[in-house]
Amino acid sequence: MELTVTKNATCTFCGCVCDDIELHSDGERIKETKGACILGQSWFKNHTAERLYPAALVNGREATVDEAVEAAAEFLHAADMPLVYGLSNVTCEATREAVSLAELVGAVIDSHTSL
Amino acid sequence: MLRITGGTVYDPANGVHGEVRDVCIAGGKVVAAVEGGRTIDASGMVVFPGGVDVHTHVAGAALNFARGLIPEQHRKAVPVVHSKLRRAGLGGVTPTTFATGYLYAGMGWTTVNEAAVPVLSAKHTHEELRDTPIVDKTCCVLMANNELLLDLLEAGEYERARDVLAWLVWAAKAYGVKAVNPGGVAAWKWGKDAKRLSDPVEGYGKMTPGTIVAALARMVDDLHLPHPLHLHCNSLGNPGNVDVTLETMKVLEGNRAHLAHLQYHAYGGDDWGTIRSEAVAVADAFNANPNLTADAGAVLFGNTVTITADGPWQHLLFQLTGKKWANLDVENETGCGVVPYAYKPGSPANAVQWAVGLELLLLITDPWRIYLTTDHPNGAPFWRYPEIIRLLMDRDYRREQLNTIPGAVHSRLVLPELTREYTLSEIAVITSAGPARALGLPHKGHLGVGADADVAIFNVDKDPARMFAYPRYVIKGGEVVIEEGELRQVVEGRSFAVRPAYDEAVEAYLRPVFQQQYTMSFDNYPVGPDRVHGLEVVGPATQAGREPGEPGA
C-alpha cells in the first residue's frame, strides 16, 4: 500500500515540541517517524486511526456522542461548583473552548500545572 | 439601516467641525441616505468617528508574559462579569482579550494597532486578536533587530533585504513595520545596548542604529506600505536622549516615519536627578519635518506595567526600581522586557514624564500629525485616555494638576506656560481622523460616504473626562454595540494585513539560512491566512501615500 508522507509534523509528547518530523502512514497507522526521538517514535506509533474504543460511554454503557454530550451538559449545568481539569495534551483551540464552557457553567478551570 | 439625526457632527477629515447633520448607515458603511430602519435621536449630543489607536500593546507573547507576572494587580482590576452577551475577564493594566475589546468599544474606540509583533510568535498574537471582539485590528511586525535583515544590510544587500522584509511582513500577516531601538536589542542579546545613532552594534562591523533606521524607512516607502515605518527611537527613556531623537529625524532623509511614544524621547538633563523637558526642541524639529507623524505616549500617575521589545531599557528600569523584571529574547528577531511600574506625582522624574507628554500634544501645531496614546500599558492603561483629553481641553484643570507635582520641577518644564486648549474638532483629529490617516486606512476615521460605519456618540458634558469615558452610543460596522453605557451586541472585528510585492526567489535564499539560525521548521514559520480571524488583505498603496499633513478630500 502507498504511504502518505507528512513533512514538518509536530510531536507533542514532551515540551520540546519538535516540528521537523517526517511521518509515513498507511491511512491507519504511522509506519515511519523520521527525525523523532525514541519517545516520539513510540508516541506516534502507539496511535491509530482505527476505531479501538466506543464513541462514548454513559454510566459504563456504550452511547452515542449526542447522548454523551447531553449527559455531560446536564451534569455540568446542574452542578453548583464544577471543575474543568487537565489541558495538558489538548490543542490551544480546545483549551479556548474549555474556558468558554467553564465560564458558562461557573466552573473552576485548572491545568496539570497546579499539581 | 440606521439614521443618526440631530447630532452635532465632528468629521474633520471631511471639513465638518461641529455641524448639526444626519449620518446614515447601511450595509456597515456610511451612505448618503437611507429609507426606513432605526433612528437614533442624537439631538444635543456630539457625533464622532470611532476612535483609532495607532500604538497600543493589547495582544501577544510580551503582553501575555506581563499578565502572568502581575496577579497582584489583577486582584485590583475591574472584573468583567460573564453574561449571555459578554465573556468574563479582567480590566486593569493588562486587560484580558475579551475585556480589551469591550473596554475600547466602551469608550468609543473601534480600531487598534498592536504595535509590536515578532514573526516567530505572530500566530500567538493573531490568536489573541481573534478573541479581542468588536474592534478592527492591525499589527506592526518587529524588524529593526531582525538578524536575517541585519546580516543582509551589513553585507550591503539592500534589495534582497527589502525582499526579506516584504516576505516577513506577509509571513506574520502584519500590516506595518515596527522598529524598536534599532540595533540596540540585537546588542542586548550580548547584554549591550546601542544608544546613539553612530554607536557600533555589538556583533556587527559596519552597521549603526542610524543606518538601520534609514534603510528600514526607505524599504517601507519603496514597498509603498500604507503605514510609514513605525519607529521606537534609540535611547528610550534616558535623560538627555533629545539629541538622539533629533538626529533620528535627520537620518530619515525625508522618508516617512511614525515616531512612537514621542514623550519617552524628549528629555534633557544628564541623569535622573537633572532630567528636564526638551519638548520644545523636539516639537520644533518635528513641526519642520512634514514626513513625520507621532503619537504622544503620554504618562498618567498611577500603577501600571511597562512592556517593551526594548530589552536593555527594561533591564535599566529593573535596576532602578528593584521591582520584578522579566525578559524574553526572541531568537534572531527581538527582545522583550516587562517591569511593573508606578508613576508618582512626587517623583521629579515621573513629573517630567507626565508633563512632556502633554507638552508635545500642545506644542506640535498640526493635530493631524500627533495622536493620543499612552503606549498602553507603558504610560498608563488605554482606558484612561479620557483623563488626557480633559487635560488637553481644560487649562484650569491642567494648572490644578500641575500643583500636585513638586514646585521645583516647574522650572524644568514648559507646561506651566502653555495656554492652548484643544477644541472638540482637534480631539476628533488626534483620536480618530489623524491616526486613521497615518495608518493608511481610508475607510476609517471619518464619516463620509463609503466610510466604515464606526461612530461614537457622546452626551455633552462640561467634564471632558466623563464625556469621553461614557459614550451614549457606539456603533461598529453599522451595528449598535453600546447603548446607554450598556453592551448591547458583540460583533467580531476584522484584521487588516498587507501583502507587499517581493521576488519569490527570496524563499529559496531564506530557507537554508532559516534552518541554520532558527529552531523550528521553515514551513511552519509563516502564519497561515486561515489562522487569522476576519483577515482582510490590503494591497500596498499605489504611491508612497499622502503627505501626513494633507487635509482629506
Add this chain to the structure above:
Amino acid sequence: MSCTLGEVKNRADLIIYWGGNPAECHPRHFTKYTIMQKGKYVPNGRKGRTMVLVDIRETPSAKAADIFLQVRPGKDFEVLTLLRAIVKGQRIDPRAAAETGLTLEQLTDLADRMKRAKFGVLFFGMGLSMTRGKHMNSAAALTLAAELNAFTKFVAMPMRGHGNVTGADVVLRYTTGYPFGINLCRGYPRFNPGEFSSVDLLVRGDVDATLVLGADPGATMPQPAIDHLARTPTIVLDPKVTHTSRLARVHITTAATGITAPGTVYRMDEVPLPLRPPLKGPYPSDEEVLRRIIAAVRKKPAWEPDPAGVMAG
C-alpha cells in the same frame, strides 16, 4: 530572563541543567537546541560550549556533561542562595557549603563560570521545581539568572513537561489573566493557588462535577481526590478509555492531538507551532465536542453570576 531556544542554540557557551534529565525526558533537547548544535555565534558546536549538570543523583544526562555536581536532596535552595552570594562577592562559610553536598571550591568555580560566560543559560527541571521548596526554588533560580545580568547575559527557563501544558498556560492567561487554578463561579476570574487548585478542591470535596480532558487524574492524583471523582459526576474527553474514564459517568472518545486532530500547540519556550495530523480518525476533536457541550448547556436556563459575590470579591 528567558529566551526562545534559538537564542541558546546561536549563542550559549555555558549550559546548565538543574534537576532535570534531558537525556531521558527530552531526548532531542541536546541535539536540536543546546549543546550539540553549531550555533551562529558558537561555530564549534559542542567544543564551544560547557555543560554543567546539577542533580541529586547521577542520571544518564551526566554522561553528556562536562561537570556534574551532585547536590544533597532538598538542598537546591541553599545551593542557589550560596551561588547568589558568591556572585555578589560575599563571603561564605565553607561549612554552609559543605551541608549542600558540594565544596566551596565547586560553588566558586560554578559562580565564576557563570560570570565569565558570554551567554549563559540555566534550564531547571521538575527535580528543582517539584521538590522540597518548589516555587521557592524556581524563584531562586530565576533571581540568580536575573542578578547575573549585571555581569553578563544570562537566562533561565523551566524544562516544561509533556504535551501542550505551555499552551494551556498561554490561553488561560489571555482569557482570564491567570495561568491555572482559575475560579469563575462568580462570573469573573479569581486566582488563589492552594484554594482553587484541583487536588485541593477534590480532596476537600468542594466540587460537585468534573470535566477532565488531556489528563488522567484517576492514575496520577492522590486517592482521596480520585475517590471524590468517583463519587461525583465526572466526564472524560480522551482519545483512549483511561483510568479516569472507568470511574466517570461519561466518557467521550476524541481525536488525538497532532495525530488525528489539528490545531496549535506551544513549545516550552512559548513558541506556537501548528499541528499537521497524519491520520484521519473516526472520532471528533476535543474542540468539537466542547462546542457541542457548550451548545447543549446554552439550551438550558442561563446561569447568572451572583452580583453580591462580585461585590464581596
